[in-house]
Amino acid sequence: xxxxxxxxxxxxxxxxxxxxxxxxxxxxxxxxxxxxxxxxxxxxxxxxxxxxxxxxxxxxxxxxxxxxxxxxxxxxxxxxxxxxxxxxxxxxxxxxxxxxxxxxxxxxxxxxxxxxxxxxxxxxxxxxxxxxxxxxxxxxxxxxxxxxxxxxxxxxxxxxxxxxxxxxxxxxxxxxxxxx
Numbered sequence: 001x002x003x004x005x006x007x008x009x010x011x012x013x014x015x016x017x018x019x020x021x022x023x024x025x026x027x028x029x030x031x032x033x034x035x036x037x038x039x040x041x042x043x044x045x046x047x048x049x050x051x052x053x054x055x056x057x058x059x060x061x062x063x064x065x066x067x068x069x070x071x072x073x074x075x076x077x078x079x080x081x082x083x084x085x086x087x088x089x090x091x092x093x094x095x096x097x098x099x100x101x102x103x104x105x106x107x108x109x110x111x112x113x114x115x116x117x118x119x120x121x122x123x124x125x126x127x128x129x130x131x132x133x134x135x136x137x138x139x140x141x142x143x144x145x146x147x148x149x150x151x152x153x154x155x156x157x158x159x160x161x162x163x164x165x166x167x168x169x170x171x172x173x174x175x176x177x178x179x180x
Contacts, residue, residue: 006120011166013125016076016156018053025122026051026079029155032118038107040091045111048082048141056080059140063133071129077154078124081115082141083108085148105150112153119155127154 001009030047038044050056060075074080085104096103116126129152137149 001121006117008166010117010120011125011164012127013154013156013158014073014127015159016078016125016154017159018076019078019157020053021051021078021124021155021157023051025119025124026081026155028122029081029115029118029124033111033115036107036111036114038110039103042086042104042107044086044104044107046084046086048084049079050082051079053078059137062140063137065133068132071131074127074129074152074154076156077127078156079154081153081155082137082149083112083151083153084143085150087146108151112151115153123157124155125158129154 026049030049033045033047034043050059056077056079057075059080060072064072064074085108112128116128119126130150132152134149137143137152138145138147143149
């Protein structure tokens with residue numbers, strides 16, 4: 001598949017078949033994320049994969065409640081990838097403060113997009129989740145409080161039969177060439 005076709009096919013998936021994802025495919029997705037570039041080659045990520053359906057359902061019930069409830073659909077996913085942010089080094093943190101940029105978030109964004117595109121190539125859909133009860137998630141997974149979890153990637157096979165086309169602005173509305 002050409003890269004542009006892969007990008008056109010990838011969408012945020014919110015309905016999942018009840019079908020497990022082979023662990024080798026999950027590891028292929030993690031390998032794609034591992035190969036992502038990062039500022040100063042910091043690789044500020046760890047990936048915790050949950051692929052047990054009962055664990056996912058129980059976890060999502062606890063972390064997608066009240067104000068987070070619109071993301072409860074991830075309870076039907078075949079796997080969740082919990083993206084744990086690693087502490088930034090002094091130089092990156094200082095540069096980020098000066099510039100007003102959280103470089104680790106950019107790095108994690110690139111890694112997660114690599115993961116999502118690899119999943120898509122394997123016929124696995126994904127959805128990027130940033131709205132969940134992080135405190136309860138860390139408690140449930142017995143992770144140290146100092147850990148930061150900015151993102152969960154839900155993964156699964158598409159339940160819907162009809163493919164929806166992406167709604168995007170026309171290309172001529174989003175670019176210009178600089179001219180002296």
